Amino acid sequence: MADLILHHYPTSPFSEKVRLILGYKKLAWKSVVIPSIMPKPDVLALTGGYRKTPFLQVGADIYCDSALICDVLEHLQPTPSIYPEPSKGLARTIAQWADGTLFWAAMAHNLGPKGAAHMFAGAPPEAAQAFGEDRKAMSLNMTRLRPADAAAAYKSYLRRLSDMLDDQPFLLGQVPCIADFSAYHPLWFTKVRTPVVADILEHTPAVLEWMARMNAIGPGTMEKFDATSAIAIAAAAQPMAVGRGLLRDSTFQDDHGIALGSRVSITAEIFGPEPTEGELIAATRTHYTLGRTDERAGKVHVHFPRIGYALKAVAPA
CATH class of the missing domain: 1.20.1050.10 (Glutathione S-transferase Yfyf (Class Pi); Chain A, domain 2)
Structure with missing residues (x-):
């Protein structure tokens, strides 16, 4: 399993949410501090457009939005659960x-x-x-x-x-x-x-x-890291196969009439209007995955939660 790399900055509230969950689950992680405002060239090399904070990197897989990051951490370390039954x-x-x-x-x-x-x-x-x-x-x-x-x-x-x-x-x-x-x-x-x-x-x-x-839960075991090294890790890795990574569901759920393999964009519905474009690799009941290639980061998969994000087909150039 590749290292968990959290791209965040200290005063980001959603980052504090994720940092505490990492601590609660006693997961070690690498810390890449990113700018709080644009420009964010190192961020965009990995995400392709998404620029909200935080996002989680595991090799060449990029997980956007704290809601999806929480699911990833739960799959990686199921106990203690942050989604305990029966509630x-x-x-x-x-x-x-x-x-x-x-x-x-x-x-x-x-x-x-x-x-x-x-x-x-x-x-x-x-x-x-x-x-x-x-x-x-x-x-x-x-x-x-x-x-x-x-x-x-x-x-x-x-x-x-x-x-x-x-x-x-x-x-x-x-x-x-x-x-x-x-x-x-x-x-x-x-x-x-x-x-x-x-x-x-x-x-x-x-x-x-x-x-x-x-x-009192605390942020867990953190190691300082830098954006250049994180991008190099992505470039040297291959994205995890759909259904075999940290997002287990892989069944295609087509609510848009957009086939897998199509060129699409994904945009947050409320805050952060910058779109991310790529090839639609997965569209399940819980998440979207886009495949894209960056000259610095290489081939990456960028993952978004389904709730809160809009999927659109991109017309051929």
Whole structure:
């Protein structure tokens, strides 16, 4: 089995979600720190267009989106499970809510005027401007909550999480599951990256105690690595065969009338409009796989979760 290489940056909330799962499963991993904003030439050499953070590399296989990365880590190390029975379906549903609705309310609160000023205190004015322009481009045609509305929603969501913790240490029981890891990371950003607006957490002490339990899991065994070496690993490897890698389902599920082998593009439905183009290698009930070739990374397979991503045929040039 090739090394797990996580391409991330320290203050990325979705990266914190994955780092904690790596720690929970006691998996060793290599850390490639990537830029938080464009340009990202080393990222695009591997993904072909996708530029959100994080993504996971295993040899010449590139796994995009934290939801899919979680499935990969579960297949690689089934115990302890982040999808424990009998609440697996509920856990996934809460996680999807947390990665979307909760996350965007939290971040609109975090990055209001007070939080943004704290984030960029001491940085040149152009740094804040570049970050703002980058995230504006990523959220094209997306409705964003205003800070006041976000704060009201965030408080409500925190109370709901607190209610879930009335008589148990984690959201769905005695051990953490995917719901915990997904709900934790936007709150972690509030506390760690924008502490000047973290007083919102103080109204729910049960949530703060749960956050301390989650934080204690830690990120596991990490080794610093660099992007050039990661790209070289991809170039020297071959992508895993469909159905024999870390995504076990391989049955073709055709909901688009697009045949395997077609030239297609895959784009996130909400955030991050940059498409990735390639040959459709797999379209299963859970994921898409594109085959593509890069002059630096060689032949790679880029994998996306089915939920949250749009598949389209690309007309011949």
